[in-house]
Amino acid sequence: MTFLKLIIKEISYRKLNFWLSILSAAVAAGCLIGALTFLRAHKLRTEEIIDRKEIETKKRVIKLEDDYRKITKKMGFNVLILPKDQNLNDFYADDFASKYMPENYVHKLANSKIVTIRHLLPSLQQKLKWPEKKRTIILIGTRGEVPNVFKSPLKPLVQPVNPGEIVLGHELHSSLNISIGEVVTLLGKSFKVSKLHRERGNKDDITAWINLKEAQILLKKENKINAILALECKCAWAGLAKVRDEISEILPDTQTLESHGKALARAEARDRAAKEAVAALDAVKHHRAVMLAEQKDFVSTLVPAVIFVCAVWIGVLAFGNSRDRRYEIGVLRALGVSSKNIFFLFLTKAALIGFAGAVLGCCAGFFAGMLIVSDKSQTVSLFALFQPNALILTLAGATILSVTATWLPALSAARQDPAEILRKE
Amino acid sequence: MLQLTNIKKSFRKKNDVVNVIDNFSLTVDEGKFIAVQGASGSGKTTLLLMIGTLLTPDNGTVLINGTDPYSLNPEVRANFRAQNIGFVFQQFYLLPYLTVLENVLTSNLVFKKANAKEKALKLLQHLNLEHRLTHLPSELSVGERQRTALARAVLNQPKLILADEPTGNLDAENGAVILDYFKKYAAKGNYVLMVTHSKHAAETADRIEVLDGK
Numbered sequence: 006m007t008f009l010k011l012i013i014k015e016i017s018y019r020k021l022n023f024w025l026s027i028l029s030a031a032v033a034a035g036c037l038i039g040a041l042t043f044l045r046a047h048k049l050r051t052e053e054i055i056d057r058k059e060i061e062t063k064k065r066v067i068k069l070e071d072d073y074r075k076i077t078k079k080m081g082f083n084v085l086i087l088p089k090d091q092n093l094n095d096f097y098a099d100d101f102a103s104k105y106m107p108e109n110y111v112h113k114l115a116n117s118k119i120v121t122i123r124h125l126l127p128s129l130q131q132k133l134k135w136p137e138k139k140r141t142i143i144l145i146g147t148r149g150e151v152p153n154v155f156k157s158p159l160k161p162l163v164q165p166v167n168p169g170e171i172v173l174g175h176e177l178h179s180s181l182n183i184s185i186g187e188v189v190t191l192l193g194k195s196f197k198v199s200k201l202h203r204e205r206g207n208k209d210d211i212t213a214w215i216n217l218k219e220a221q222i223l224l225k226k227e228n229k230i231n232a233i234l235a236l237e238c239k240c241a242w243a244g245l246a247k248v249r250d251e252i253s254e255i256l257p258d259t260q261t262l263e264s265h266g267k268a269l270a271r272a273e274a275r276d277r278a279a280k281e282a283v284a285a286l287d288a289v290k291h292h293r294a295v296m297l298a299e300q301k302d303f304v305s306t307l308v309p310a311v312i313f314v315c316a317v318w319i320g321v322l323a324f325g326n327s328r329d330r331r332y333e334i335g336v337l338r339a340l341g342v343s344s345k346n347i348f349f350l351f352l353t354k355a356a357l358i359g360f361a362g363a364v365l366g367c368c369a370g371f372f373a374g375m376l377i378v379s380d381k382s383q384t385v386s387l388f389a390l391f392q393p394n395a396l397i398l399t400l401a402g403a404t405i406l407s408v409t410a411t412w413l414p415a416l417s418a419a420r421q422d423p424a425e426i427l428r429k430e
Numbered sequence: 431m432l433q434l435t436n437i438k439k440s441f442r443k444k445n446d447v448v449n450v451i452d453n454f455s456l457t458v459d460e461g462k463f464i465a466v467q468g469a470s471g472s473g474k475t476t477l478l479l480m481i482g483t484l485l486t487p488d489n490g491t492v493l494i495n496g497t498d499p500y501s502l503n504p505e506v507r508a509n510f511r512a513q514n515i516g517f518v519f520q521q522f523y524l525l526p527y528l529t530v531l532e533n534v535l536t537s538n539l540v541f542k543k544a545n546a547k548e549k550a551l552k553l554l555q556h557l558n559l560e561h562r563l564t565h566l567p568s569e570l571s572v573g574e575r576q577r578t579a580l581a582r583a584v585l586n587q588p589k590l591i592l593a594d595e596p597t598g599n600l601d602a603e604n605g606a607v608i609l610d611y612f613k614k615y616a617a618k619g620n621y622v623l624m625v626t627h628s629k630h631a632a633e634t635a636d637r638i639e640v641l642d643g644k
């Protein structure tokens with residue numbers, strides 16, 4: 006006869022107590038492994054969703070780019086309107102027009118019935134030395150779009166720069182280490198940096214944009230501009246010649262050139278599409294993270310509560326068991342079993358209960374977690390869900406839990422006075 | 431030799447102190463079957479548990495073959511008990527979930543002896559229980575239960591058998607079997623000490639000590 010055999014015999018005799026204890030351990034273990042499996046499933050599912058979204062987004066960006074390419078192609082080109090007496094050699098050499106025209110030219114154009122151009126952008130441009138930073142820059146004063154009165158208002162393609170603000174091209178802000186919100190001085194006037202452009206690989210990179218009115222004052226060219234950019238000229242059917250004709254009719258002392266606008270428009274379009282896609286992806290990620298945090302919150306209160314209740318249950322059942330076994334304890338002590346042995350007898354039984362319960366609970370919890378997942382996803386596989394560490398943690402945890410919960414009952418059983426028990430008639 | 435010298439035991443009952451055993455001395459020689467007879471409440475069980483190393487006397491010494499069990503630490507004393515003392519109780523105290531054979535073998539839990547199973551089988555045969563080996567206590571008659579308890583008590587051939595009203599729940603015939611066994615067991619050079627209120631049972635012993643209590 007061994008103690009282990011004694012334990013097993015006793016277990017099979019007092020089945021109800023044993024199975025109730027096992028059940029408690031199983032509930033605790035199942036709850037833990039279920040929660041772990043569920044959280045893991047959520048993580049895998051999130052990865053799956055985000056992967057899919059990313060692929061979708063990429064496809065969408067490509068499609069968008071293509072759409073924009075087609076659209077801009079249909080648009081034909083953008084044109085630049087300069088004063089008539091501007092020498093084009095100088096213009097191309099200097100990157101800006103050295104001749105000026107009245108600012109109200111743009112209003113004339115806007116108020117005309119011209120159909121071939123839209124989005125009028127007047128500007129005052131000059132290449133100059135930024136005295137405070139000792140850099141050559143192109144300074145552009147811009148006031149945003151001048152609406153064409155005969156057309157339905159369109160969403161502006163280019164935002165105006167507010168007074169007191171400055172927008173910097175990539176080369177400028179990156180080499181001078183300037184960030185948004187900083188205040189810089191230009192020609193003795195302070196500007197707050199409101200926007201920084203990404204690299205475009207053209208003269209925009211060394212350009213600074215400010216409000217048109219302020220540029221006119223700084224450059225002493227009140228009410229003057231030296232270029233009007235007309236974007237999205239819908240004149241694929243007409244060509245540049247027709248646009249030129251129309252413009253020169255309204256503004257006789259100007260000349261019209263084709264501008265680089267196509268590439269710019271396309272870059273901006275692509276930029277916008279990509280930003281939108283990234284934002285959508287971020288929204289999904291954020292949503293999943295919030296969900297996970299909520300679930301973790303829930304799990305981290307529920308699981309310990311359940312485990313605690315189960316531990317109390319195991320302890321209560323062990324107390325009941327030790328009471329049922331009073332006479333047994335008395336006679337075992339008379340047979341020379343020490344109180345230490347009695348203590349370990351109860352703890353060994355508790356360990357068996359904890360382990361067996363954990364095995365049951367793991368099976369149940371694992372399948373429960375899986376059912377919840379498989380409901381929502383076919384791609385998260387059983388193998389991916391299986392976490393050996395969680396399993397070991399649960400098996401060991403439930404065993405320790407059961408032993409700990411039985412500690413006091415076992416101690417009380419071990420401390421029972423055999424004389425007290427055996428003297429009863 | 432089993433030797434009790436000036437054993438004293440009292441219990442505190444609320445504010446009263448009850449002297450259950452007062453200056454009790456007794457010497458038992460090897461080979462003797464001793465009966466301690468006394469009325470109910472005279473302290474027989476208390477005395478038996480003190481000899482059985484389960485209840486520390488307030489005063490006096492217990493010597494079992496020259497060993498004072500109360501000088502041993504609890505762990506060693508439990509071992510000593512397993513080796514040297516067998517108990518038989520009025521209520522048998524068999525483990526309800528073990529068969530007859532397994533119950534007898536519980537004596538082997540702590541004090542492992544070779545061939546325990548063969549010895550148990552032989553004993554059970556001797557006690558007319560060979561047809562009951564795999565039965566649970568609940569399936570036995572009271573006589574069979576007490577014979578199982580007896581087999582358990584003597585499995586390790588302890589020097590000392592302590593019996594508390596062993597025939598209290600038995601009819602005369604079954605009681606006689608137990609008493610007869612005690613006599614023979616003692617005669618092999620052991621000590622058997624039985625406490626009983628029954629004059630009839632006590633008379634089968636080699637010697638009767640009377641415990642008058644108080």
Ligand SMILES: Nc1ncnc2c1ncn2[C@@H]1O[C@H](COP(=O)(O)OP(=O)(O)O)[C@@H](O)[C@H]1O
Binds near residue numbers: 441443448470474477
């Ligand atoms: N632990 C105890 N606490 C208080 N009183 C006790 C205790 N053990 C025994 N007694 C008292 O001691 C007396 C003797 O008890 P016991 O030895 O069982 O007598 P017997 O076995 O002869 O019937 C009784 O009056 C009993 O109530």
Ligand SMILES: [Mg+2]
Binds near residue numbers: 428474
């Ligand atoms: Mg008694």
